[in-house]
Every structure is written in C-alpha cells, then in structure tokens.
Amino acid sequence: MKLRCVPFLIAAFALSTSTAFADNRDEARSQVDFGINVAQRGLWREAIYRWEKAVELDPKYAAAYNDLAIAYEHEGQLEKARKAYDKALELDPNNSQIRQNYDLFKEINDRVAQQKDKR
C-alpha cells in the first residue's frame, strides 16, 4: 500500500515543483513588465529593484539580465552592467538584441577603462 503511494507522491512533488517554477517565471515576467513600464517613465532605480527581483525569482531569465544591465549602465554602475550583460549573453548567446546592446555598452566601458589607465 505504502509502495503504491510512492509514484503518486513523486508525481505530486514534480507537479508542485513545476507549478512553483511556473509561478516564479510568471512573477519574474510581471516584475520585468513593471520594470519596463517605470523605466520608460525615467524611474530607473525602481526598474533596477524590479529587475533584480526578476533575476532572483528566475535566474535563467536572459531578458531580465539584459534589462538590468541597461539600467545599471544608465546609473553609471558599469561593472555591474558588464556582469549582467555577460550573464544575459551566457543564457542566450544567439540573441542579437542583447549582443547589440552589449556592443554599444562595451564601446563606452572601454573608453572609461582607457581613461582610468591614463590616470
């Protein structure tokens, strides 16, 4: 009787984890949506808070890392921006949009690094 319960328990566990995963992804998506909304209105700090939450909920969400990188860039936190871009590209290496954002960022980042070296 007990053994007969095992598959049922495994199935229930799998179902609950996948539901939890789906819930997390949904929640991460809504955080990203909200972040985009506020970023478009110039509230970048709030956007950062939302996107940081999104990547916490779903650490495989490449778009959230991309958006977070842009926000860090806007706030002048270039090291954090670089790390977020790296993560976004690691998760979605073929995404041309992320690549394009990263290339534009890199141009600026390299310039700043050169300035630091000169000093």
Added chain:
Amino acid sequence: MTGWLSRRTNARLALGGIALVCATTVGCGTALYEVPVETPIPAKLDVSAFQRVLVAGFVAGGADDIDTNQETVRLLRSQLRSKSELRVIDADVMQLVDVAQEQNKAAVNDASPGDGLTIRTSTEGTGVTALPQKIKDEKDLEPYDRLFANTAYWKRIGEEYQNPLIVTGSVLFTPRSSSGLVTRETEVYDGLGRRRVIPQRVYMERKGFMLRPKFVFIDGRTGATIYSETRREEVLYNAQQETPALSSYFELMDRIVPDFLGALSTQKIKGTRVLIK
C-alpha cells in the same frame, strides 16, 4: 441533434485551441522597447578640492587670421560656465608667450657669468634654449613647455586668485593643404533611370586647418601640473571653397571640447538600448 451538438462543441474546442495558441504565442513572443539612456562617465580628474577655475591663457601659434589665445580662453570659459560646477574666474587673458620670453631672459641672465649689470639678449653659451619669437609649428612650441613646469610661477598666480584650479597650455592652429586621391560618392543612373550611389576615387586638392591644443591642469595651491592632455584634429575642404579660419577653428574645437570637459566634470553619453520583455 447529438451529432450537431458534438460538431458545435468540436468547433468551439478548435476555436478555443487556436485562441490559446495565439495567446501563448503572443505571451511567449519577445516584445522589444527602445529606450534612451544617458551613461554617466566619471571625470578624469578629481577636482573636488577646487571651487573655482582660472582659464589663464595659452601659448598660441600658427595662423595669424585669428587670436587663438583669446578665442580659446573665451570658448573654454563659456563652456565651463555652462557645463561644470566650478566657478569660472573672469580675469584678463594672460599673454603667456611674453611671460615665457621674460622668464627665459631672466634664466639667461642668471646663467651668464657676466658682471651682473649687462643684460644678455642671446642664449649662447648659457645652456638655456632660446624661445622662437614666432611659433609656426609643433617644434617651435616645444621649448615653451618649460613654462608649465615652473611651479613657483604658477603658485604665485594661484595665490593671486585664491588657489583655483588653473587651466593653461598651448594651442597651435595652422593652415593645411593636401592633394591626392580621395573617395567620393557619385550618383549614377542606369538604363532604366534608377539612381545609384557609388564610391569613386578622384584626385583632389584640398585645404583647411589643423588644431593641436595641449591642455595643462595646474593645482593653484602648489603650482604643480596635475594632468595634461594633447589633442590633434584637422579639417580639409575642397580647394575652391573659401572657409573662414574662425569657422574652421570652432568646427575643430567642437570635436575637442567634450574631451576637455570630461577631464573636469562627469559627462553623459546619450544613446539608445533595447529592453526585452
């Protein structure tokens, strides 16, 4: 009846299914949002110790068409007034070529083994390099660099203006001409009247100007140089085109000023990025 019902149910299910797929596709589809961003670039220098800046003057040379010293001081002061937090000191523009010449004369007299009463006019045998009266090229400017290393002099200037950050340096603005092959875009029309733009190599004679400023930033409290930077820009026009020297000067300075300001204050680089949903 049952058959009709089941057909209706099936149709509904099918429609529902299509709607669900559409919703999923829309839901999963990537939405892109282009947003403007302004990336702040930190200043090259830490000028937090200064509240005021004195754009003293420049050792200027090259074209006689414009007063390069006067124009450079005026332009930098106005840029600093609007784009930096430092208070700009309004003072007469210093004629640094004359200052350097006087300092050189004094150095010659100090170095000469004469009776102390005769003023020497030549640097011969004194070990002091003569300063060219007329600055025509970069080589003529080189000996003037001594002036920026004279900490005692700049410290005195600093004391006079209550220890500001001092901006000085040299500016060379000279006419340039060049001839050779250049790539130009030419319009061509094919047999069907369609327009195309193709690059074409053509021989051209061009003339214009070269601007080479060296900005020296001096700590007015100590007279020591804290940073210096040299830039070089040139612009060439078609030889037939008559462009006033002053327009060319401002065209070239326009390219240089952002870098100059970047030494003193945070600059913002405008661009766009794409947010992804």
